[in-house]
Every structure is written in structure tokens, then in C-alpha cells.
Amino acid sequence: MFQLIKRLFIIFVLAAVVIGATFAFAQSSYADSLSFGGGHERHEGAEDGDFPERTGEENGRFPEGGPGGHHEASIGRGLLGLLPNIGIIALMTLVVYYGQKLLNRRSSKEQTATNEGKMPPPDAL
Amino acid sequence: MKTSKTKTNLWIDITIALAFLVALEPSLTGFSIHEWLGLAFGGAIVVHLLMHWQWLVSVTKGFFRRLAGQPRINYILNALLFIAVTLIVFSGVMISEEVMPLFGIRMAGDNFWRFIHVQASDLSLFLVGLHIALHWKWILNALKRYIVAPIGRLFGRNTPKQTPVASVQMLQEKI
Numbered sequence: 151m152f153q154l155i156k157r158l159f160i161i162f163v164l165a166a167v168v169i170g171a172t173f174a175f176a177q178s179s180y181a182d183s184l185s186f187g188g189g190h191e192r193h194e195g196a197e198d199g200d201f202p203e204r205t206g207e208e209n210g211r212f213p214e215g216g217p218g219g220h221h222e223a224s225i226g227r228g229l230l231g232l233l234p235n236i237g238i239i240a241l242m243t244l245v246v247y248y249g250q251k252l253l254n255r256r257s258s259k260e261q262t263a264t265n266e267g268k269m270p271p272p273d274a275l
Numbered sequence: 276m277k278t279s280k281t282k283t284n285l286w287i288d289i290t291i292a293l294a295f296l297v298a299l300e301p302s303l304t305g306f307s308i309h310e311w312l313g314l315a316f317g318g319a320i321v322v323h324l325l326m327h328w329q330w331l332v333s334v335t336k337g338f339f340r341r342l343a344g345q346p347r348i349n350y351i352l353n354a355l356l357f358i359a360v361t362l363i364v365f366s367g368v369m370i371s372e373e374v375m376p377l378f379g380i381r382m383a384g385d386n387f388w389r390f391i392h393v394q395a396s397d398l399s400l401f402l403v404g405l406h407i408a409l410h411w412k413w414i415l416n417a418l419k420r421y422i423v424a425p426i427g428r429l430f431g432r433n434t435p436k437q438t439p440v441a442s443v444q445m446l447q448e449k450i
Contacts, residue, residue: 157324157325157328158321161321161325164357165361165365168357168362169361172362172365172391181387223302224303225303227302227303228304229303231300232296232297235296235400236296238400238401239400239404240404241404242404242405242407242408243407243408244408246404247408247409247411
């Protein structure tokens with residue numbers, strides 16, 4: 151039990167380091183100079199403790215296709231959206247795994263050739 | 276009945292991979308499920324890390340000493356994945372419009388966190404691709420052993436049982 155708590159503590163400390171670094175980046179002048187798609191700064195019209203209403207927003211939701219993208223689920227569109235993601239993962243797997251295999255085969259062939267080159271001629275034996 | 280560690284790992288990994296794919300496409304589930312799934316994904320990653328703790332400790336200790344190329348690349352890749360997943364989950368909380376308001380917390384929805392959320396998600400897609408590629412042999416072997424073979428037996432096909440040598444190879448590949 152103590153081991154588990156210790157391990158969880160380490161994981162959360164590491165995560166906190168990552169989050170802390172991101173917060174530091176968010177506060178830096180470099181982040182201020184970047185544009186994050188329309189306002190890293192406070193929304194116009196916001197007062198302390200509240201946020202302005204966004205155009206077209208109903209019951210706290212953005213309209214379809216509005217800021218923040220589509221909120222309504224659509225299985226057809228969702229499945230279509232999944233395809234490129236699966237494709238990227240499959241492509242990376244193919245390229246990396248089989249590329250690695252190919253490289254290993256080539257290097258083992260080269261190794262064999264080098265070893266053969268080092269062998270003394272049969273008549274010298 | 277005792278479940279083998281490889282089998283548990285396989286099922287956790289399959290669940291994480293499916294959750295990652297589904298969470299990556301909010302238009303499939305809607306934002307409410309997307310946010311809850313994202314939080315559960317964060318929890319599943321913690322479990323995944325705990326399941327591979329021994330590997331993490333041994334490679335961390337040996338990282339600056341003599342270590343073969345592949346575990347070193349794997350370690351760096353996993354560290355990047357950890358950073359990306361942490362950023363995805365945390366930025367997701369920061370821009371949450373469904374889960375956090377449920378607890379009475381209204382997030383600012385800052386565009387900076389939105390930017391981080393999208394960029395980290397895109398980056399993690401490539402990192403997950405690499406992660407799967409580096410473990411492809413293990414995945415194939417585990418799938419054959421725990422999914423394809425039982426299904427084959429169900430339909431009366433005699434699939435050869437895994438030899439002890441193959442099991443040791445699977446363990447080595449996982450490491």
C-alpha cells in the first residue's frame with residue numbers, strides 16, 4: 151500500500167512539474183507575443199469573477215460549428231473523423247516497425263559480409 | 276483463476292488505445308462524454324504507468340549508464356508521451372465546459388489552454404503511433420495468444436500452444 155502511494159506521489163509530482171512549466175510558459179512574455187487564435191487575454195467585457203456571454207450561445211453551449219467546434223455528437227461524422235487518426239497510427243506502425251526490420255536485416259547482412267571478408271582464404275588453413 | 280500479467284496489460288492497453296481514439300474525435304461522442312472519457316483516460320494512464328513501474332525504474336537507473344539503443348529511444352518517447360498526456364488532460368480540465376461546471380467550477384476557457392489541448396493531442400497521435408510501432412511485436416504475440424487463439428479454439432480450430440521459449444521472447448520484447 152505504501153509502495154502504491156509512493157509511486158502515485160512520484161507520478162503526480164512529475165505531472166505537476168509539467169503543468170508548472172506550462173503555467174510558467176503561459177505567463178512568459180514569449181507566450182504573450184504569440185497569438186492563440188483570438189485572445190489569450192481576458193475576454194472583452196469581462197468583469198471580475200464572470201465571463202461575457204458569447205455570441206449565439208444558448209444554455210452555456212456554443213451553437214453548432216461555432217467557437218470551440220461541434221458540440222453535438224454525430225456517429226457518421228465521428229467515424230469519418232476517426233479514420234485519419236487510425237490511418238496515421240497504422241502508417242507510423244508500418245513505417246517504423248518494418249523500416250526497423252529492414253534496417254536490422256541489412257545491418258546483419260553487412261555484418262555477415264564483413265565477417266566473411268575477415269576470414270582467411272581456405273588454402274591458408 | 277489467476278490472470279497473467281501480460282493478459283491484464285493487453286486488456287488495459289486495448290482499453291487505453293480505444294479510449295484515446297474515441298476521445299480524439301469529440302464529434303463522435305459529444306463534448307460531455309469526451310470530457311469524462313478524457314478524465315478516465317488520465318486515470319488509465321496512471322494505471323498503465325503503475326503496471327510498468329519495474330521497467331520505468333530499471334531504465335531510469337540505467338539511462339546514463341550502459342543501455343541499449345531501443346530501450347533508450349523507448350524511454351525518451353514514453354517521457355514525451357507522459358508530457359503530452361499530462362498537458363492534454365490538464366488543459367482539458369482548464370477548458371472544460373461540461374465536467375467542471377458540474378462541480379460548480381467554471382473555467383475561463385482561455386485560448387492558450389485550448390491551443391495547448393489541440394497541439395498536445397495532435398503531437399500525441401504521432402507519439403502513440405511510434406509507441407505502438409516499438410511494441411508491435413509484443414502486441415501481435417499477445418493478441419495471437421489471448422484473443423486469436425481462444426477464438427480459434429472456440430470454433431474448434433487447433434491452434435498451437437505457445438512454447439515457453441516464445442513466452443520468454445514476449446517478455447523480453449515487452450522490456
